[in-house]
Amino acid sequence: MVLAAGAAVRRAAQALAASGSASPEAEARTLVAHVAHIELGRLPLAGPLDDDTLTALDLAVARRLSGEPVQHITGVAHFRTTSLCVGPGVFVPRPETETMVGWCLEQASPGWRVVELCAGSGAISRSLWLEGPGLAQWALELSPEAVPYLRTNLEGTNVDVVESDMADGLSELDGTVDLVVVNPPYVPLDAWESVPADVRDHDPGLALFSGADGLDALRVVARVAARLLRPGGLLAAEHAEVQHTDVVDLYARDGRYDTVRDHRDLTGRWRFVTARRLG
């Protein structure tokens, strides 16, 4: 049996829609392009799909219907202008983080020392390397499952990968860093049930949860960034929308920062705090 690519997309989209997918058309196109080994943008030019390809598509749709993220099925996540290799053991980068990277790019000057804490797949560091003005960069990550993805995604860049707990990592850079950027875990432990099952089941717990109020990692970040940054150096840290007031208070009251500001993401939600290290 052969089926035109457009018909295969419609069939997959119907199956995904019936199971409640929020974006069945987009997911179906991504899965068809993946099994047909064709770039998404060239999908309208694809020829008919043969039996083997249709079997692979049925399998991919079944995996999606069982809750597996599309990015784990394709092995690829898109972020700003780049693509990252992802899979089990590493957090899938989200579009809500893209605005924070844009803010960092607006601040950074050539030669700046930039440290990314909690780097995961390296989406932030890779984007800063690709789009930035020529930076000296470090990407730090604790999880031994995530670090291989980080190394793969930063291969061929000048970003130094460091496997360490952020609490005590990169002490050789203390007082010299121009910018610290971080998307830490920030979901409260008791919010476990409110996290969608496909996120809970497929993103690592270490990437999501952070103490009773979700702010444990952001407290560590306040301490670590204060140690790393030079006087006048900048911090950008992601948080959940509901943490807007608490996070601004946390950094404003810390005593080691001024110019504490909160920023919205592309959907208008409060998403990341920025602050300047006092002299």
Ligand SMILES: C[S@@+](CC[C@H](N)C(=O)[O-])C[C@H]1O[C@@H](n2cnc3c(N)ncnc32)[C@H](O)[C@@H]1O
């Ligand atoms: C929300 S994910 C963000 C990943 C990536 N920066 C992104 O935006 O896609 C948080 C990451 O922090 C890492 N992490 C958690 N605790 C850490 C710690 N104490 N030190 C370093 N990394 C940590 C997790 O393993 C996970 O990769």
